[in-house]
Amino acid sequence: MKITIIIPVYNEQAHLDLMLGSLIGQTLKPSQVIIVDDNSTDNTPSIINKYVDNHNWISAINTKKTPIHSPGAKVVEAFYKGYQKCNPDTQLIGKFDADIILPLNYLEKMVAIFTSDPLVGMAAGNLYIKNKQTWVFENISEKTKVRGPIKLYRKECFEAIGGLKKSIGWDTIDVLLAGFHGWKTKTDTLLHVKHLKATGNAYSPKAKYLQGEAFYKMRYSKTLARIAALKLSILKKDPLFYLHCMKGYAVSKKQRLPFMVSHQEGVFIRDLRWKAIKKKIKIL
Secondary structure, X not given: OOEEEEEEEOOOOOOHHHHHHHHHOOOOOOOEEEEEEEOOOOXXXXXHHHHHHHOOOEEEEEEOOOOOOOOOHHHHHHHHHHHOOOOOOOOEEEXXXXXXXXXXXXXXXXXXXXXXXXXXXXXXEEEXXXXXXXXXXXXXXXXXXXXXXXXXXXXXXXXHOOOOOOOOOHHHHHHHHHHHOOOXXXXXXXXXXXXXXXXOOOOOHHHHHHHHHHHHHOOOOHHHHHHHHHHHHHHHOOHHHXXXXXXXXXXXXXXXXXXXXXXXXXXXXXXXXXXXHHHHHHHO
């Protein structure tokens, strides 16, 4: 299968060599890698140029955006700059972060998943972060969730869900919409991808209310938002996260911000979430 991987980057001089090295060493190499440099101010551009000069399947695009890190919106905008340059015969579209190290058989295993079932629209491995000298699962989500830093989409699925939403929570919305449109998502829990920066480390203080805004835009009920916020607060070991999240939800509702999903999609999402909650309660 022909694979295009898009890597949005901003000031990643500490990680980019490791990430690109793990791509070059893949047992099954991608057809195309597009690095989108979002106005880096460190040594990132020279690192990119080194790889572009030595590998004809790697190219780069430079953008001139604000350096302020806006979770979701900024990275998706950069992704779309690269998406415009995708080869027309691409079958799998990857959105990868620059701060990861892939196991060398990652793409080979991903292709095996997609070819084994034509209804698989999205797939990934699992992310692991370093805790002292040990790599541990980054448990801010379930092992079954296809995480944003390492996502591969079947092109037909990507088009069916309307692409990526320019908002925090985009990598939850796309999974939910894939289900709405009849696509399956799958993770290979044996594929451990090293995540060199824990999720959220680069977020600005102003971003603390955005998760609640995302819940509102996904048409979560207030009760669902409370459950989701409490779960994340526990996983993050941050009691204030719950309060910030619910304030973001309340402000978004008061301002009547536009939703990211249709009414019908919202009904599907709420029903799916409640089914998952009830299933966990039964297990407990």
